[in-house]
Amino acid sequence: MRLFIFIVSAALFMPLAAVAGNGSPRSAAESLVKSECGACHMVFPAALLPAASWQKIMATLDNHFGEDASLSPNPRAAIESYLTAHAGRGRIGSAEPPMRITELRWFRGEHRASEVSQLRKQRKLKTLADCTGCHRGAVRGYFEDD
Amino acid sequence: MRILLMITTAIALLGTTGAQAGPRAAQLGEFAAQAQAADAGFSGFSASRGETLFRARFAGGKPKTPSCTACHTVSPLKAGETRAGKSIQPMAVSVTPNRYMDPKKVAKWFRRNCKSVLGRECTAREKGDYLTFMMSQ
Numbered sequence: 001m002r003l004f005i006f007i008v009s010a011a012l013f014m015p016l017a018a019v020a021g022n023g024s025p026r027s028a029a030e031s032l033v034k035s036e037c038g039a040c041h042m043v044f045p046a047a048l049l050p051a052a053s054w055q056k057i058m059a060t061l062d063n064h065f066g067e068d069a070s071l072s073p074n075p076r077a078a079i080e081s082y083l084t085a086h087a088g089r090g091r092i093g094s095a096e097p098p099m100r101i102t103e104l105r106w107f108r109g110e111h112r113a114s115e116v117s118q119l120r121k122q123r124k125l126k127t128l129a130d131c132t133g134c135h136r137g138a139v140r141g142y143f144e145d146d
Numbered sequence: 147m148r149i150l151l152m153i154t155t156a157i158a159l160l161g162t163t164g165a166q167a168g169p170r171a172a173q174l175g176e177f178a179a180q181a182q183a184a185d186a187g188f189s190g191f192s193a194s195r196g197e198t199l200f201r202a203r204f205a206g207g208k209p210k211t212p213s214c215t216a217c218h219t220v221s222p223l224k225a226g227e228t229r230a231g232k233s234i235q236p237m238a239v240s241v242t243p244n245r246y247m248d249p250k251k252v253a254k255w256f257r258r259n260c261k262s263v264l265g266r267e268c269t270a271r272e273k274g275d276y277l278t279f280m281m282s283q
Contacts, residue, residue, distance in 0.1 A: 038232075039228075039232070040228040040229075040230055040232055041228065041230030041231070041232050042230070042231075042232065066208065066210070066229075067229070067258075067262065068257075068258040068261050068262060069258070070257075070258070125231070126227075126229075126230070126231040127229075127230060127231055129230055129231070130230060130231035130232075133231065
């Protein structure tokens with residue numbers, strides 16, 4: 001009888017275990033960011049852009065760098081809320097919020113063409129926006145492994 | 147004891163393929179109803195029409211995505227790649243068995259990608275043909 005209860009419980013809980021995945025707890029908003037934003041590109045750590053940039057990006061999803069990334073209102077709002085809450089807090093300096101991490105001054109300094117172009121060719125990187133091409137810990141915000 | 151074994155097996159099987167066919171069939175049923183309403187002569191979906199749609203080149207969409215194959219590659223069995231370098235799971239149900247199970251996700255991607263490739267919404271018939279093709283791969 002005890003064996004029966006154990007087997008039934010295991011069978012019933014297996015789908016739940018699949019959903020929990022790697023075991024680390026994640027807020028609903030963070031999961032949305034991963035599933036919606038991460039469908040097409042690496043999930044950029046929110047701290048890499050200021051809140052004003054994330055707001056602008058989330059307001060123009062129907063033309064998101066040339067793609068239609070439009071979302072229904074609820075997920076859109078939840079994602080924007082998450083990104084602005086975790087955004088970088090440095091001063092922007094210019095009037096227009098930057099749209100591309102790859103155009104930020106510190107980024108260009110770290111990825112000078114002379115240093116990076118050969119590596120890009122070697123690794124056949126489509127775009128500098130694919131950080132994980134060289135930085136395997138990028139999704140966790142870890143870039144010192146290049 | 148044997149009865150207990152049968153019951154536990156049945157419960158364990160609930161999570162497997164038997165239950166999975168449901169959402170896809172339901173979506174096809176909806177598309178069929180819509181296709182019928184749009185055209186009285188509609189006589190069912192066709193995997194072959196779906197394949198033609200998949201491989202066709204369209205002029206009305208965005209220049210970088212003239213065809214579904216631009217991102218999904220010419221083989222539904224292989225992984226595709228987004229413009230941003232992210233891998234896309236193969237379209238074929240035989241390789242990616244949980245594909246097309248979420249109607250909202252299916253609707254979202256048809257809405258976005260038909261606009262990018264064809265420059266318009268796909269019709270219900272096109273959507274049904276496309277799914278039928280991918281389910282046959």
